[in-house]
Amino acid sequence: MSILNARRLTVCVALMMSLAQAASAANILIADAKSQPESLTVAPGGVLIVGSASSPFVYKVANGSSTAEKFIDATAEGPGTFFFGMLADASSNTLWTCQLTPIPNSSPVQRHTALRSFDLSTGAPKIRWNLPGDNTTCNDFAIGPDKALYITDTANGRIYRLPAGASTAELFVEQRVLMGVDGITFLNGTLYVNNVIFNKLYRIPVDAAGKPEQAVDIWMDQPVNGPDGMRAANGKLIVAENGSGKISALTINGDKASVTVLKDGLKTPTGVEPAGDTLWIAERGAGRAVSVPLPK
Numbered sequence: 001m002s003i004l005n006a007r008r009l010t011v012c013v014a015l016m017m018s019l020a021q022a023a024s025a026a027n028i029l030i031a032d033a034k035s036q037p038e039s040l041t042v043a044p045g046g047v048l049i050v051g052s053a054s055s056p057f058v059y060k061v062a063n064g065s066s067t068a069e070k071f072i073d074a075t076a077e078g079p080g081t082f083f084f085g086m087l088a089d090a091s092s093n094t095l096w097t098c099q100l101t102p103i104p105n106s107s108p109v110q111r112h113t114a115l116r117s118f119d120l121s122t123g124a125p126k127i128r129w130n131l132p133g134d135n136t137t138c139n140d141f142a143i144g145p146d147k148a149l150y151i152t153d154t155a156n157g158r159i160y161r162l163p164a165g166a167s168t169a170e171l172f173v174e175q176r177v178l179m180g181v182d183g184i185t186f187l188n189g190t191l192y193v194n195n196v197i198f199n200k201l202y203r204i205p206v207d208a209a210g211k212p213e214q215a216v217d218i219w220m221d222q223p224v225n226g227p228d229g230m231r232a233a234n235g236k237l238i239v240a241e242n243g244s245g246k247i248s249a250l251t252i253n254g255d256k257a258s259v260t261v262l263k264d265g266l267k268t269p270t271g272v273e274p275a276g277d278t279l280w281i282a283e284r285g286a287g288r289a290v291s292v293p294l295p296k
Contacts, residue, residue: 025290025291025292025293026066026289026290026291027288027289027290027291028048028061028066028067028068028288028289028290029066029068029287029288030050030052030059030061030068030287030288030289031052031055031057031059031068031287032287033286033287033288034054034287035052035054035055035059035287036052036053036054036082036284036285036287037050037051037052037053037059037270037271037282037283037284037287037288037289038051038052038053038082038083038084038085038270038271038282038284039051039083039084039085039086039098039140039229039270039271039282040086040271040273040280040282040289041086041087041088041095041273042088042273042275042280043060043088043090043095043120044088044090044120045063046063046064046275047060047061047062047063048060048061048063048280048289049061049071049086049088049095050068050086050282050289051082051083051084051085051086051097051098052082052083053082053083053084053270053284054082055082056073056074056075056077056081056082056083057070057071057072057073057074057083058070058071058072058074058083058086058095058097058118058123059071061289068289071123072095072097072118072123074099077099077101078101078102078104079102079104080101080102081099081100081101081102082099082100083097083098083099083100084097084098084100084137084138084139084140085097085098085138085139085140085141086271087140087141087142087143087149088120089120089143090120093119093120093121094117094118094119094120094126095117095118095119095120095123096115096116096117096141096149097115097116097117097118098113098114098115098116098138098139098140098141098151099113099114099115099116099138100112100113100137100138101113101114103135110134110135111135111136111137111155112130112131112135112136113130113131113136113137113138113153114128114129114130114131114138115127115128115129115130115131115138115141115149115151115160115162115169116128116129127167129162129167129168129169131151131153131160133153133155133156135155135156136153136155136156137153137154137155137156138151138152138153139152139153139154139181139182140152140182140183140184140229140230141184142184142185142186142191143186144161144186144191145186145189146163146164146210147164148161148162148163148164149161149162149164149169150162150172150184150191151169151184152181152182152183152184152193153181154180154181154182154196156174156179157174157175157176157177157178157179157180157181158171158172158173158174158178158181159171159172159173159174159178159181159184159193159204159212160172172212173204173212173215175214175215177195177200177202177215177217178193178195178202178215179195179197180195180196180197180198181193181194181195181196182194182195182196182227182228182229182230183196183227183228183229183230183239183240184230185230185231185232185237186232187232187235187236187237187252188235190203190205191203191204191206192204192218192230192232192237192252193215193230194224194227194228194230194239195227196226196227196228196242199223199224199225199226199227199243200217200218200227201217201218201220201224201227201237201239201250201257202215202216202217202218203215203216203218203255204216216255217255218252218255218256218257219255219256219257220250220256220257220258220259221256221257221258221259222259223244224239224241224244224248224250224259225241225242225243225244225246226241226242226243226244227239227240227241227242228240228241228242228269228270228271229269229270229271229272229273229282230272231272231273231274232274233274233279233294234274234294234295234296235251236249236250236251236252237249237250237252237257238250238262238272238274238279239272240269240270240271240272240281240282241269242268242269242270242284244264245264245265245266245267245268245269246261246262246263246264246266246269247261247262247263247264247266247269247272247279247281247292248260248261248262249262249295262279262292262295263281263292266281266283266285266286266290267283267284267285267286268283268284268285268286269281269282269283269284269285270282270283270284271284274294275294276294277293277294278291278292278293278294279291279292279293279294
């Protein structure tokens with residue numbers, strides 16, 4: 001092969017790689033720049049579902065589209081109602097959500113929050129379970145190996161467990177170090193949570209009877225600022241750092257974690273969702289859902 005042809009081949013390969021990367025990335029405005037998408041999830045068929053922390057709406061974006069449409073309307077729930085966690089469970093055709101509604105005339109502001117579920121296809125309401133307490137923050141959730149739903153209550157340092165098929169959750173664990181608990185996920189069958197206030201990552205061990213033990217502090221080899229939404233993918237924890245504008249991958253080795261920054265320069269990223277070879281990001285500060293290739 002001549003030097004000229006080799007150079008042409010190199011240019012063509014670089015162009016094809018660039019086009020492939022562009023095709024696998026997306027930047028979708030959710031309603032407007034003030035929509036504050038806190039969390040997102042992906043339903044079967046590649047449908048993106050995104051909640052709003054500034055309005056009583058949940059939006060959906062069809063696969064291949066760049067337009068968000070209203071899917072859930074909670075305006076009847078009271079002034080100031082908004083949404084945090086989003087999780088699609090294809091096995092039960094269910095969308096799990098965290099709905100928050102301010103208590104009128106409370107100072108400082110207090111909120112009543114509810115775990116709600118909807119039909120993943122139609123948006124028809126299913127289950128509603130109100131978190132116990134005068135001021136609660138249903139934030140995020142994950143489905144465990146036992147098929148139960150595990151729910152974080154940030155304001156009270158609690159994790160609840162909703163058994164598969166049940167309509168009422170039970171307290172799973174409450175510990176002082178969990179005050180500020182936010183993101184939650186399972187990696188290789190083990191429960192991990194982060195703390196958005198104290199910038200911590202914990203493993204929640206369980207005994208032979210399935211009872212939770214004291215949370216174990218996972219030492220991270222570099223600071224993670226404002227860990228928020230968290231999911232597991234390709235043997236790693238993927239976490240949104242709302243305080244530093246980063247998305248990081250955490251490789252766990254015992255009680256230590258190695259931190260690798262996947263993307264930075266974001267405006268308050270609060271949620272992540274791996275889907276195939278794509279990583280979706282809720283960029284709350286910009287009102288956008290952004291996607292990047294998911295590292296292997």
